[in-house]
Amino acid sequence: xxxxLTFATALWVVVSFLCPTPxxxxxxxxxxxxxxxxxxxxQPPPGFYLxxxxxxxxxxxxxxxxAGDPVSVDPERRGTLTVNAYVAGLIWVSKYxxxxxxxxxxxxxxxxxxxxxxxxxxxxxxxxxxxxDLYVQPINLGWHxxxxxxxxxxxxxxxxxxxxxxxxxxxxxxMWSFELFGGTTVYLDKAKRWHFAATAFYExxxxxxxxxxxxxxxxxxxxxxxxxxxxxxxNLGVAYYGQxxxxxxxxxxxxxxxxxxxxxxxxxxxxxxxxxxxIATKKKLIGxxxxxxxxxxxxxxxxxxxxxxxxxxxxxxxxxxx
Numbered sequence: 001x002x003x004x005l006t007f008a009t010a011l012w013v014v015v016s017f018l019c020p021t022p023x024x025x026x027x028x029x030x031x032x033x034x035x036x037x038x039x040x041x042x043q044p045p046p047g048f049y050l051x052x053x054x055x056x057x058x059x060x061x062x063x064x065x066x067a068g069d070p071v072s073v074d075p076e077r078r079g080t081l082t083v084n085a086y087v088a089g090l091i092w093v094s095k096y097x098x099x100x101x102x103x104x105x106x107x108x109x110x111x112x113x114x115x116x117x118x119x120x121x122x123x124x125x126x127x128x129x130x131x132x133d134l135y136v137q138p139i140n141l142g143w144h145x146x147x148x149x150x151x152x153x154x155x156x157x158x159x160x161x162x163x164x165x166x167x168x169x170x171x172x173x174x175m176w177s178f179e180l181f182g183g184t185t186v187y188l189d190k191a192k193r194w195h196f197a198a199t200a201f202y203e204x205x206x207x208x209x210x211x212x213x214x215x216x217x218x219x220x221x222x223x224x225x226x227x228x229x230x231x232x233x234x235n236l237g238v239a240y241y242g243q244x245x246x247x248x249x250x251x252x253x254x255x256x257x258x259x260x261x262x263x264x265x266x267x268x269x270x271x272x273x274x275x276x277x278x279i280a281t282k283k284k285l286i287g288x289x290x291x292x293x294x295x296x297x298x299x300x301x302x303x304x305x306x307x308x309x310x311x312x313x314x315x316x317x318x319x320x321x322x
Contacts, residue, residue: 026266026301027215027249029203030133030157030177032056034307037239037274037292038226040199041183042149043104043142044093048316051089054108058083060296060305066264068300081303085112085132089313093142101141101152108135112161112171130171132161148186151199155179165210174209183223192232197223202246212252216265219244224274233285235276239292242269266302270294279312284321287314 035056061080065071087110096103113129140153157179161172183199203218226237245265274292278285294307 026245026264027213028266028302029205029215029218030135030173031179031201031203031218031220031243033220033241033243033268034222034239034270034292034294034309036183036199036222036241037290037309038197038224038235038237038276039149039185039195040197040223041151041185042197043102043140043144043151044091044315046093046095046102049089049091049093049313050316051087051091051311051313053312054085054087054089055308055310056083056085056087057308058305059307060303062299062304064299064302064304066301068298081305083112083114084129085110086129087111089311093140098141101143101150104137104140104142104153106137106140110135128169130162133172134158134160147190148184150182150184152182153180155181155201159209163209165208174211175215176206177203178205179203193228194226195228196225199223207252212250214250214252216245216247216249219246226274230278233278233280235274237274238271239274239294240269240271241294243267264301266300268296268299268302268304270296270307272307280321282321285315285319287312287318 059080059082062070087108089106089108091104091106093102093104110132111129112132135155135157137153137155141151143150155178157173157177159172159174159176161170163170163172163174165174179201181199181201183197185195185197188194188196199222201218201220201222203220205215205217207214220241220243222239222241224237224239226235228235244267248265272292272294274290276288276290279287279289288311290309290311290313292309296304296306
């Protein structure tokens with residue numbers, strides 16, 4: 001049962017924005033901030049897992065420029081931007097070994113009600129819920145040692161969501177994204193009650209469909225410091241993330257610019273509580289409920305707000321308890 005807690009739920013939501021400047025525009029990639037938290041560097045034991053439904057809600061009430069000051073394209077229009085997403089996670093962890101690691105494949109179809117390409121607050125941003133871009137991990141490798149776990153692999157975002165250049169009802173981002181990742185969960189005591197995790201994701205992109213725009217590379221680091229209790233069946237701790245644009249976007253075309261420019265590659269940080277509790281009867285473990293909440297800070301050239309993620313994960317079949 002304790003090993004089941006090593007499952008760090010992967011999910012994503014399309015939250016994209018355009019931050020224009022006279023010679024440079026800041027676009028977002030696919031990686032969802034906060035989709036990994038406590039024990040992010042751990043792979044679950046062999047078996048099938050279903051994470052459904054995964055619910056993500058992002059609320060932003062501040063748009064910050066490259067100096068960290070709040071800005072608005074239209075100072076008369078204020079408000080809160082809200083994005084909702086619903087994701088199903090399908091995970092298979094095999095007993096097959098590659099370089100001593102268990103091989104896993106994972107897929108995450110999702111629906112979202114927003115695919116923002118301009119970070120403007122106080123406007124009608126909803127476009128209706130629809131099928132978003134598909135995320136798969138064709139390679140997910142997991143190692144387990146006495147005092148640490150490790151993961152590494154490749155993730156791919158396919159442009160399955162609705163997208164038109166300059167469209168006002170886009171659900172997808174109109175591009176392929178490729179994500180290399182690696183991380184670890186370190187156990188700080190022999191009983192594995194205390195643990196610290198960090199996982200890095202490096203994301204590159206193709207050109208957006210029907211345009212010459214290519215989004216710059218993104219680096220996202222996620223993890224947390226946690227404590228296991230109830231004989232390892234529950235987790236409580238502090239999760240975190242940081243995201244940085246590593247290379248400039250390549251626009252390749254002239255675009256119309258709004259009156260406020262966001263200059264420089266964006267960055268943002270998030271921190272908040274995370275809790276995992278089991279769903280069980282006296283005879284079997286049915287699943288886990290995980291909730292985490294982030295307050296964002298340190299935003300530059302992007303939105304700043306709050307992020308809530310709720311996940312229910314089921315091993316298939318249920319795990320007998322002895």
